Amino acid sequence: MRNFSMAIRSLFKKGRNNGIKILALAVGLAMGLVLVAKVCFERSYDNFYPDNDRIYLVKSGLNKDGKKDTWGQVSGAIAPGLKAEVPEVEVATRYTRIGPANELIMSPEKQFYKATILLADTSFFDIFPRPILVGDPKDVLARPGYVMISRSLAEKMGGVGSVVGKTFVREANRNSPQTIGGVFEDIPENSHLRYDVLGALASMPEWSTTNWLGNDRYIAYVKLVPGTDPEGLAPSIRRMQERNQDMEGLKQAGVDLFYTISPLQDIHNNDKEVKDMNAMLLFLATILILIAVLNYVLVVISTLIGRTKEVAVHKCYGASGKNIFGMIFSESLLHLLLALLLGAFLLILCKGKVEELLSASLSALFTVPTLTILSGICIVVFAVTCLVPTWLFLRIPVASAFRSVKESKRYWKLCLLFVQFVATAYLVALLITINRQYGAMISSDPGYAYENLIFCNTRGVSAQERERAMDELRRLPQVNLVSASCELPFKYPSGNNVGLPGDNRELFNIADMYSVGDNYFELMEIPILEGHAFRQGEANGDKIMVSRRFVEQMEKVAGWTGSAIGKGVMISEHSNGNQVYTICGVYDDFRIGSIKGPDTRASVFFYDMKPGGIAPTENILIKMHDMTSDNIAQVNQILTDAMPNKVVEASVYKMSLAQQYQGDREFRDSIFISGIVCLIIALIGLLGYTADETNRRGREIAIRKVNGATAASILRMISRDISYIAVPALTIGVVIAYISASDWLEKFSERIHLNFFIFIIAALFVYVVIIGCVLYRAWATANDNPIDSLKAE
Structure with missing residues (x-):
């Protein structure tokens, strides 16, 4: 208890940098432990059901032409x-x-x-x-x-x-x-x-x-x-x-x-994206906790010389190794407890953002089994933060209290800084890649035009109300075109099978986009390659529009040659055994679904058979001349007036498209926050190292200045010493980031080109920040009067 009281009093002593140690440890542990909790949460899916090891999902499978395909519906x-x-x-x-x-x-x-x-x-x-x-x-x-x-x-x-x-x-x-x-x-x-x-x-x-x-x-x-x-x-x-x-x-x-x-339990845990995310989050957590612990040890080492006299005096008055161990043990325990309390406070303070990033509530993340795992991690952290400083202090000779000895722990500190620089460069370089890919995803060309496009789902509304709303919208001067559709391209449509008249074979499965209204292809700006789109006022009930991929597959499996226009096909669900649809147009393939998992099947469109079609055109599509909040509000007012019994609000298509990549945005933000935390912790350690080095080398710097060295040359000398470890560390960090980024990009059908020059820029950015901090911290020493430094010696 006496040791713990001494530890509390030592919190406020000058030269200990306890505030920096505790703050850096708190931030690193808070971020690292919450990421570990997220991985535990993902790995715990469905484990609360009794006998979960005996529960199985039934899947349908199809073997056609030697190719097997399975899906989770029956x-x-x-x-x-x-x-x-x-x-x-x-x-x-x-x-x-x-x-x-x-x-x-x-x-x-x-x-x-x-x-x-x-x-x-x-x-x-x-x-x-x-x-x-x-x-x-x-x-x-x-x-x-x-x-x-x-x-x-x-x-x-x-x-x-x-x-x-x-x-x-x-x-x-x-x-x-x-x-x-x-x-x-x-x-x-x-x-x-x-x-x-x-x-x-x-x-x-x-x-x-x-x-x-x-x-x-x-x-x-x-x-x-x-x-x-x-x-x-x-x-x-x-x-x-x-x-x-x-x-x-x-x-x-x-x-x-x-x-x-x-x-x-394989439904969620065996999903490749989930497994990749868990691996990355666990890696990030390891980096953050490791950096936090290394920084703590680094600051302890930086203050070691200042505490030699204190420890030696304790030994002179009879303190044994056990007493010294108890003193350092109490200090480390107190620092860890304060860091955990501060980390918990930060998590509660940022609860909304944390839950948004991790898509889980804090109560779901920190369950009893997870807290047990996190406690084990904290015990390991405590062991390192306690045993390393204790071992170092026990090695201090008693004579250090009575003579001016400045024992250099420089190589310890350089090794710790090296690891921190590697981790920081890795996260910054990886963040740039993830941000570039995210930007490419939300701005990529899907094969149709969606700028200035808004839509509204009218499920449950009568066809008459929907038509009235569309007629009113067409009268607005700020509206360019209005149409309707059953499916939206960024969603995943159901499928049907293609057949030929007089042939009972099912040739292949298509993405069925069901029905669309007048001017749909004009509004979406989907190129027509052959034939024409559905024409307003014509009898379109027995017509169908097909994609380029549809024609290519028919050429392979049915031996089609020449133009597809006028050929007849049968589509399950629509044909009811005898209805033949005539192809009136072929359009260019566009992206269905998302870049992460595009639907690569051929697609087809039918004409809206008002009001008794298989799938009604429930989505009203509105192409605006100018997308402003006032114009959208006016559209919403018309929709509300035309459909008074439905809660309606037009959605911006571009925002809905970006919503597909919500998980990737959250992952990007997690990397960003982790990178910032890692950089801050590394810079805290760097500032402590620089202060310690300038103090240790005070006499050398003073003598150099007496012999004519300028402040600029002193700063170059200190920067050069840091560069010897920073440059190789940053190089290793960006190389590892390049490998990780290459693996991460494999899951996207459309991906950015990895240019190593971008990774070099990331390394240069981190290097400039590091050197800037070194120069800032060493500036005062480089400009001190050398006489004052020599007198102090």
Whole structure:
């Protein structure tokens, strides 16, 4: 306790630089530990479900022409079929999503809430159990029109105890009220499956839930009997298919349909992007914690000479090695505790930004298992920050108290600075690459024009209201063109299969963009390569527009030659067995989806068959002459007046496009903050080193000045010494950054060109900052009167 009291008193002693040590350690640990917590959070996905090691996702697979493809959706009858016909399956369930994530729902009092809605069967909670606060989920999920809702949604709607029996409607379908039958505990953030409302799958048409082929809209899971080898299920699954599916017909169509199962915990953890991100975050965390610890040791070493007399006096009065160890132990423990408290304060202070960057709340990040891991890291940090200074102080001879000895620890400090410079150069160079790629992504040419484009989704609005809104918008002088579409290019459309009249083969799968309105291709400025776009006033119901890639694939698989215009094709879902569509135009391929994962399938468009098409044109597209806040406000006013029963607001297409890369922007910001933290910590250590060196070499500098050396030559000498370690360190840092950046860019279909000259610029930037700090700190010493320095000696 006495040692701890001495440690508290020593906090405020001059020459100890305790404030700098604690601040740098706090910032480095706060950033490093929160990144470790993020990695632990990502690795913990779905581990809260009981028996999660026995839960598997069912995937569909297709083998066509020797090429296998799998996807995580199945037909309606597959899940109950697996439960009924595969003995190793203990429980099976399925669900389907209706509406988009965070869809608006409305109470009878016209209060709006956002909710993600799933329809599931009665066995859903048998595989994914949640604490049930109110109601019986078996009963609720068996009744069409009834739903279970989450605790948080129930609290928004009036409270857990009072919501049962209340109703709401989806904004997209106000004719089907949903009755709340129960409340379940919120889904944890570390779940791949997030939802607020769970409705009864019995609300779906019977044919959809009982069909064995097609309509692959269901996500199915199975829980296996304990001790089951998942690899051994294939024969049983195949026999189920042979009993219930037309395997001969599939064979004649040239395809082999199969099913596989994938472990629940692999759904998130085995995603390549997640694994790459975890590896990078863990690397960053290691760098930040290492830099913080090295800086602490560096500052300790820099103050070592000033404490030689103190330690030697303690020894003269009988202090043993154990006493010295206790004194340094207490100081290190106090510094670490203060650093952790300051780090926690910084995290709370920046809570919003931290949660935004990491896409997780602090409560979800710092769970008990994660805190155990972080405590282990802190123990290692404490061991280093305690044992290294103790070892150094124990080596101080007693005679140092009585003679003017300036023992140089220069090589220790240079090694520590070297590591810090490597890490700083690495982060700065990597940040430049990530920022360039992010800028290229949000400004790249997708093959269509989206400048001055805004859009509005009108799901749930009648065709008459939508047409009235579009007519009003066309009258605005600031509006250039107005059109409509079912799909938006930056999203991922569903697929359908291509066939030929009189041929029962399914040739290939296409990205089905469904229907578009008049002037769509003109508004989007998609080049027409052959034929023409849909013409207003013509009978377009049996016409189709196809992409260049569509024609190229037909040339390969169907032997097409010459012009594609006028040729007939059949598209599943649209053709209903006999409808033939005639190609009226071929357009140039454009990017569907994002640069990170573009949809490379051929695409097709149909004409908007108002009002009874398969997929209505719910998105109103508005091309403005000038994009200003006033013009957008005027558009929103017209949309609101034309559709009074819907909450509408036009979205800027460019901003929605950039939203696809939200994760990359957050990653860029994380690198930026890590780089700034690393640079600051390194510069703190550098300033301490420079001050120590100028003090240690005071006599040498004074003698040089007496012999005619100028202040400039003194500064050059000190800068040259730092350059000997800075230049190779920065070189190593940018080389490692170049390798890391090359690997990171591999996940993008369109990527920037890596120019090593940019990395040289990054190294020069860090070098200039380093030399600037050295010159700033050494300026006073270089201009001191040498007589005063010699007198002090």
